[in-house]
Amino acid sequence: MTILVTGGAGYVGSHMAYALVDRGEKVVVLDDLSTGHGELVPSAAKLVKGDIADRKLVSRLIADEGINAIAHFAGSIVVSDSVADPLTYYDNNTVKSRALIETAVAAKVEAFLFSSTAAVYGEPGADLLDEEQNLQPVSPYGWSKLMTEVMLRDSAAAYGLKYAALRYFNVAGADPAGRTGETREHATHLIEIAAQAATGRRNRMEVFGTDYPTPDGTCLRDYIHVTDLIDAHVKALMHLLNGGENFVANCGYGHGFSVLQVVDAIKRVSGVDFRVDMSDRRPGDPPALVADSARVREILGWEPKYDDLDTIVKHALAWEDQLVKGRVKL
Ligand SMILES: NC(=O)c1ccc[n+]([C@@H]2O[C@H](COP(=O)([O-])OP(=O)(O)OC[C@H]3O[C@@H](n4cnc5c(N)ncnc54)[C@H](O)[C@@H]3O)[C@@H](O)[C@H]2O)c1
Ligand SMILES: O=c1ccn([C@@H]2O[C@H](COP(=O)(O)OP(=O)(O)O[C@H]3O[C@H](CO)[C@H](O)[C@H](O)[C@H]3O)[C@@H](O)[C@H]2O)c(=O)[nH]1
DSSP: OEEEEETTTSHHHHHHHHHHHHTTOEEEEEEOOSSOOGGGSOTTSEEEEOOTTOHHHHHHHHHHHTOOEEEEOOSOOOHHHHHHOHHHHIIIIIIHHHHHHHHHHHTTOSEEEEEEEGGGGOSOSSSSBOTTSOOOOSSHHHHHHHHHHHHHHHHHHHHOOOEEEEEEOEEEOOOTTSSOOOOOSSOOSHHHHHHHHHTTSSSEEEEEOSOSSSTTSSOEEOEEEHHHHHHHHHHHHHHHHTTOOOEEEEESOSOOEEHHHHHHHHHHHHTOOOEEEEEOOOTTOOSEEOBOOHHHHHHHOOOOSOOOHHHHHHHHHHHHHHHHTTSSOO
C-alpha cells in the first residue's frame, strides 16, 4: 500500500508517516514546509516539497507512486491567527482542500482521511461532546475545517469517495521512541509551552483566564497522546480500505484536565518549578471541550494506550529536552 501523507513534515503528520513506515507501508509526504520540518520525515518516506492544491503535482504523484490513499494533515492551525486573517485560513484549509479532494476523486483514490477538530463544535453546552452536537464554530479555523467536512460528505454522496474525518481534541505528547514531536516555530499549545518553560527555553509562561465556570477557574481540555491519535488513523485507513462505512468521529479520551492541572503535571514530572503568571482570557477559548469517544471506539475497536497525563507530559518533555540539547537538529 502507498499512502500520500499531506503535512507529513508537521507535528501530527510526521507521527503518521512513522506509524505507516513502521508497518512496512510505502509513504510519500507532500508538504510545503511552511510550518513543518523535513527532518521530521522518516528517511524511509519520500518527501516532496509542494502545495496540496497543485493539481498537476498531486495527480502525477498519485499516478507515478501508485497512491492508494491520502491522509490529509496539511493546514493552518492557529485559532487566533484565523480570527485575525480569516481569508488566509479559508484559502489554505478550505479552498486548497477542495483542490486536493477534487484531485483525489478524479484519480479514484481508494480512501481519504481528514484531520478535523473539536473547534467545529464552538461553545457547546454539554459536558461530553458527541458528534451530534450543534456545529457552530466560533472561529474561522473551525469553519474552515467544517466546510472541508461538508465537501467530503457531499463528494462521498456524489462520487463515491471513501473518507473518514477525525475530530481531534487536544493533541499532545510525542513519539515514545523520540523520533519526532511538536516543533512549531511559534508555539501556542499549552503542553509545548509548559515543556519549554520546564526545559529553560522560556523563562515563564502564562495561564490564560482564571475566571471560567470550571472547578479551578481555568479551561478544561481533553488531551490525547499523538500516538493514540495516529493509531485511530491507521485503524480508520484499514477500515475504509476493507470496505467499512465512511464516518466522522471524535478523537479524545473523554476526560478533561484544567490548565493548572497540566502545569502541575509538567512541574511534577520535570521536577522544575518554573514561573507561571495568571493572565487574562485568550479570545476564542471555550471553557471546556471534552470528547465523547464512544463512536471511534465502537467503529474502529480503538483503545488508547497512553491515556495518562503524566505519560503524555513525560514524552513531550523528553522531546523538548532533545531539542534543547541539540540532539535533534531542525
Ligand atoms: N495539533 C492539534 O492539537 C490539532 C487539533 C485539531 C486538529 N488538528 C489538525 O491536524 C493537522 C496537523 O496539525 P499539526 O499540529 O501537525 O500542525 P503542523 O503545523 O505541525 O502541521 C501542518 C503541516 O502542513 C504543512 N502545510 C500547511 N499548508 C500546506 C499546503 N498548502 N500544502 C502543503 N503542506 C502544507 C505545514 O508545512 C506543516 O508541516 C492540521 O490539519 C490541524 O488543523 C491539529
Ligand atoms: O501559554 C498558554 C497556552 C495555552 N493556555 C490555555 O491552555 C488551554 C489549551 O490551549 P491550546 O492552545 O493548547 O489548545 P486549544 O484548546 O486552544 O486548541 C486546540 O484545540 C482546538 C480545538 O478546540 C484546535 O483544534 C487547535 O488546533 C488545537 O490546538 C486553553 O485554555 C488556553 O487558554 C494557557 O493558559 N497558556
